[in-house]
Amino acid sequence: MTEDNAFEWPITVYYEDTDVGGLVYHANYIKFFERSRTELFRSLGVSLNDLFADKVSFVVRRIEADYLKGAKLDDQLIVKTWPQSWRRASIEFCQVLVNTHGQTLCKAVIQVACVHPDTLKPIKIPENIMSEITK
Numbered sequence: 833m834t835e836d837n838a839f840e841w842p843i844t845v846y847y848e849d850t851d852v853g854g855l856v857y858h859a860n861y862i863k864f865f866e867r868s869r870t871e872l873f874r875s876l877g878v879s880l881n882d883l884f885a886d887k888v889s890f891v892v893r894r895i896e897a898d899y900l901k902g903a904k905l906d907d908q909l910i911v912k913t914w915p916q917s918w919r920r921a922s923i924e925f926c927q928v929l930v931n932t933h934g935q936t937l938c939k940a941v942i943q944v945a946c947v948h949p950d951t952l953k954p955i956k957i958p959e960n961i962m963s964e965i966t967k
Contacts, residue, residue, distance in 0.1 A: 833914050833915060833965065833966075833967055834914055835912075835914055835926065837914075838912040838913055838914040838926075838928075839868065839871070839872040839875060839912070839913045839914065840910050840911070840912050840913075841867065841868040841871045841872075841910070841911045841913070842908065842909070842910055843864050843867070843868075843908075843909040843910070843911055843929070844906070844907075844908055844909075845903050845904060845905055845906060845907040845909065846905070847905060849903075849905075850904070850905050854904055854905060855902035855903065855904060856902065856903040856904070856907075858899060861897065861899065861929060861937075861938045861940070862895065862897070862940075864909070864911050864929060865911060865913070865927045865929075865940055865942060866892075867911070868911035868912075868913045868927060869913055869925060869927070869942070869944070872913050873961075876961070876964040876965070877964075878960075878961055878964070883958070884949060886958075887948055887949060887950065888946060888948070888949075888955065888958060889946070889947050889948070889949040890944045890945070890946055890947075891944065891945055891947055891952070892942060892943070892944055892945075893922065893943045893944065893945045894941075894942070894943040895940060895941075895942050895943075896940060896941045896942075897938060897939070897940040898938065898939050898940070899937075899938050900936055900937055900938060900939070901931075901935060901936070901937045901938075902937070903929070903931065903937050903938075907931060907932075908931070908932050909929055909930065909931055909932075909937070910929070910930050911927060911928070911929050912927065912928045912929075912930065913925055913926070913927045914926055915965050915966065916941065918957070918962070918965065918966060920956050920957065921945060921946045921947075921954040921955060921956055921957060922943055922944065922945045922946065922954075922957075923943070923944055923946075923957070923965060924941060924942070924943045925941070925942050925943075925944065926939070926940075926941055927939065927940045927941075927942060928940075946958075
């Protein structure tokens with residue numbers, strides 16, 4: 833998976849997503865990105881509940897975000913998600929939020945670490961996930 837064939841997830845901006853100025857509140861962009869990564873895993877046949885039962889969990893380790901243009905109530909948006917790099921126990925995702933005119937509103941690099949949910953110590957990403965993510 834690359835930028836050219838990135839996973840895409842639609843987002844509609846609801847009233848609850850906006851601030852007093854009518855723009856999407858900055859923290860909600862992070863929620864949009866989280867939903868897209870979750871749906872990416874689901875599209876690959878990976879259940880996060882099943883992973884958790886198998887003592888595998890993903891946690892956000894680092895976020896770097898650039899807020900370029902505000903989104904507003906009722907905007908129809910697309911989150912594009914693809915892995916930029918990966919290691920044995922982490923994946924760095926690029927995520928871009930675009931509007932229907934193709935304008936980039938926000939872009940982020942988000943590193944997630946694979947950890948054991950009880951100890952929070954890094955563990956190897958399961959091979960089935962790694963093979964799908966790195967296609």
